[in-house]
Amino acid sequence: NAGVMQNPRHLVRRRGQEARLRCSPMKGHSHVYWYRQLPEEGLKFMVYLQKENIIDESGMPKERFSAEFPKEGPSILRIQQVVRGDSAAYFCASSPRELRSNTGELFFGEGSRLTVL
Amino acid sequence: DAKTTQPPSMDCAEGRAANLPCNHSTISGNEYVYWYRQIHSQGPQYIIHGLKNNETNEMASLIITEDRKSSTLILPHATLRDTAVYYCIVRRPQGGSEKLVFGKGTKLTVNP
Numbered sequence: 734n735a736g737v738m739q740n741p742r743h744l745v746r747r748r749g750q751e752a753r754l755r756c757s758p759m760k761g762h763s764h765v766y767w768y769r770q771l772p773e774e775g776l777k778f779m780v781y782l783q784k785e786n787i788i789d790e791s792g793m794p795k796e797r798f799s800a801e802f803p804k805e806g807p808s809i810l811r812i813q814q815v816v817r818g819d820s821a822a823y824f825c826a827s828s829p830r831e832l833r834s835n836t837g838e839l840f841f842g843e844g845s846r847l848t849v850l
Numbered sequence: 851d852a853k854t855t856q857p858p859s860m861d862c863a864e865g866r867a868a869n870l871p872c873n874h875s876t877i878s879g880n881e882y883v884y885w886y887r888q889i890h891s892q893g894p895q896y897i898i899h900g901l902k903n904n905e906t907n908e909m910a911s912l913i914i915t916e917d918r919k920s921s922t923l924i925l926p927h928a929t930l931r932d933t934a935v936y937y938c939i940v941r942r943p944q945g946g947s948e949k950l951v952f953g954k955g956t957k958l959t960v961n962p
Contacts, residue, residue, distance in 0.1 A: 737893070766949060776894065776952040789949060824893050839950060841893030 737842035745848045752812040754845045758827030765808040766826040815849045854938045859957045868925040872938030875919040885923045889934040928960045
């Protein structure tokens with residue numbers, strides 16, 4: 734049973750370009766969470782999605798960032814017009830149910846590391 | 851969800867038990883204690899969680915004080931691969947936030 738798959742593992746973009754990060758949750762998981770980790774800092778929650786719905790985007794910057802989790806296919810975190818401050822590791826996690834109805838265990842991917850030149 | 855306090859760093863000798871403390875003095879009756887760890891450059895990994903009773907699994911043991919205001923994660927025989935940042939998180943499973951909030955954690959270094 735494959736774990737949470739994220740790609741690309743490493744992405745380099747120039748300022749002003751777009752970055753798309755993909756996350757395939759574990760089989761049978763319909764809940765996806767995105768976290769960002771800046772260099773030498775902790776994990777910060779960004780957004781929580783269920784299939785086709787954004788449930789909580791309280792951690793998403795108001796501009797340039799968007800996320801989706803379509804009925805078919807992976808979840809996508811999209812960053813438009815990237816700036817140097819977007820350089821970070823972006824982690825995706827999945828769970829089979831709402832956290833409130835399970836053990837609270839999230840399964841994390843290995844992350845996508847974005848470098849903005 | 852209740853706030854937690856952890857020492858920023860700890861050292862442990864290989865083969866010895868690593869005891870990582872966490873203070874959660876404002877924890878309420880229905881909040882669980884969760885532990886995750888993040889090995890350098892990898893995604894966080896769930897370790898264990900508990901409510902009142904001590905818990906043990908193949909990775910670690912969790913000891914929660916009777917008043918539940920603090921807990922200790924125990925790695926019984928630490929190895930070099932246990933070097934990581936360990937996060938203690940408190941949250942309510944019912945009606946609580948749907949996200950895990952990570953603090954700064956404890957950076958554990960296991961020395962040979």
